[in-house]
Amino acid sequence: MASKPRTLYEKIWDAHVVERRDDDTCLIYIDRHLVHEVTSPQAFEALRLAGRTVRRPDLTLAVPDHNLPTTARRDAAGLPIPIADLESAQQLAALTRNAPEFGIRLIGDADAEQGIVHVVGPEQGFSLPGATIVCGDSHTACHGGLGALAFGIGTSEVEHVLATQTLLLKQSKAMEVRVEGELGPGVSAKDVVLHITGVLRASGGTGYVIEYTGSAIRDLSVEGRLTISNMAIEHGARAGLIAPDEVTFAYVKGRPYAPKGAEWDAAVTWWRTLATDPGASYDKVVVIDAADIAPSVTWGTSPEDVLPITGFVPAPESFADPSKQDAARKSLAYMGLMAGQKLTDIEVQNVFIGSCTNSRIEDLRAAAAVLKGRTKAANVRWAIAVPGSGLVKRQAEAEGLDQIFLAAGFEWREPGCSACLAMNPDKVPAGERCASTSNRNFVGRQGPGARTHLLSPAMAAAAAVTGRLADVRELS
Amino acid sequence: MEPLREVAGRAIPFGAKNVDTDVIIPAHWLKTITRDGLGQGAFETLRADPDNLFDSANFKGAPILIAGDNFGCGSSREHAAWALLDLGITAVIAPSFSDIFSSNAFKNGILTVVLPQSAIDRLMEVAQTDPVHIDLGSQTVTTPFQDRFEFEIDAFRKACLLEGLDEVGLTLSRDSAISAYENRSRGQTPWLATGELVS
Incomplete structure (x- = not known):
């Protein structure tokens, strides 16, 4: 009997069902x-209070990332430099204490492999195709x-996974977001996902697991x-x-x-x-033409507030939904923007290149390609490049990218969120903008x-050298 | 977890859409290593306004929050649920919730009630002056004015809330099934069955 065609999501789900309850x-x-x-601190504490252990420490990897300063962590003598913020220091110390107590491997703050968990997992080959992977x-x-x-997952679920290596879940609905065609010049993966967020809105994917398909997705590198x-x-x-393919396998190997x-x-x-079987069905399908995607930026205070860089700040009345009109009014007030303003007229004082979204080597290369031979504009007060991991940092330095960032007036930092x-x-001052x-x-x-404007690494570099939101296509 | 059968009292007519977890509890409050005391940071930016709803005479300590679409979007921080609890909120009514937030809320004994926007609009009106009553057993929200709205809730979540079950304890009792899965996995996908460094 031929089995029912299944999606990628269903196949991974089915392979991980320990048992199915009546409901x-x-x-x-x-x-x-x-x-x-x-x-994690409250999860470890709950285990301790209940006298419970970690079921599979070998499937667990601990890495500090959120609180770590991105300035030097060791002094000239190799000794740890104390963290000024006592609460941050306390939270980091809790992880350093909890990991060995529960038998979990810890990549420490000064290890070369340390970085943002979502950069470290794939980089170390700890994250694998077809696996179920969670993190708080x-x-x-x-x-x-x-x-x-x-x-x-939330902290209660972190505790649940630590204790049982499982989660109690209901299968989500499946959505396909298909992006067909070739991406235009200056358009990166970040622009694609910002555009998708603009199309689906901030809540469009609630209740779904999304599979991104189509030639524009297949043509992307793993990063x-x-x-x-x-x-x-x-x-x-x-x-x-x-869907994992030959590009994925080549990335993971070794x-x-x-x-x-x-x-x-x-x-x-x-x-x-x-890979999803031919004939498998999704609960919802959204098709996007890659040709419709431009280098993009956000103007508001929700990631759905996204526009092509050639656009203008929208008027709140232009939205059909009255509650969105209200939200847009509040966003414009918070962002200090006027309806009708040209996006490329918006000046920025800060530029941040980093985060689990865009801090991998290709991101740094894309930014450096724009920065090479240029310097940040006079009105850009603070520009930092924060590699996603110590290994990304090392690779970037081997390629001389750090020198390009430094010459352009960026600070070159240690890895972290x-x-x-x-x-x-690392904070942006009140009232100032950050690309x-x-x-x-x-x-x-x-x-x-x-005030945050989300954009791609190349667009962030373009903002740094022009001092305002800028169309990277006009710089290259 | 304490059993939860009903939530009754004043309901904060907040109503905002896409309320993200950074609004519910800003990141600088996440440095705590306990679950306590986060009510102080709940909705910090909004509460900087002395005329805010949360601290007004009518709504301070209210057990119910009424919100717009996509409540709790953004980060997975369970601190958002802990902050609401510490503020005294044990039920949130909205047209939709982010998946992670509703799971976190449920695991802390906070009831998330999904109702259509029309019902939300009516409850926002009632909440200005009168209390709201939520009964989990009958899955209804009622007001002193004969309004009666039924809501859906996952049967497992409902049972856990009504009985105040410890989910970790429940799953630990399935140890033999988990071990059986692990044995199968060792045979079928051995590279997933161990997370050791491969040399």
């Missing part, structure tokens, strides 16, 4: 658990770029695919997926935790079976009163 809730096995310092962080969807079912999947949550989807030898061959054989959410000292390669432009996200 269709499933106990799902978790293959990989990434832990960072912010969402909503951008865990990122790993879906490898064809893994990856999603963010570009990670950028797309990373922002699935910004259009409401808990997980985003991209990484420290990736399978080797006969296991590698068996893994690739299985991974090849995961940094100004994406400003839990460490940011991160994933959220929420009120206060980059610091109280900070």
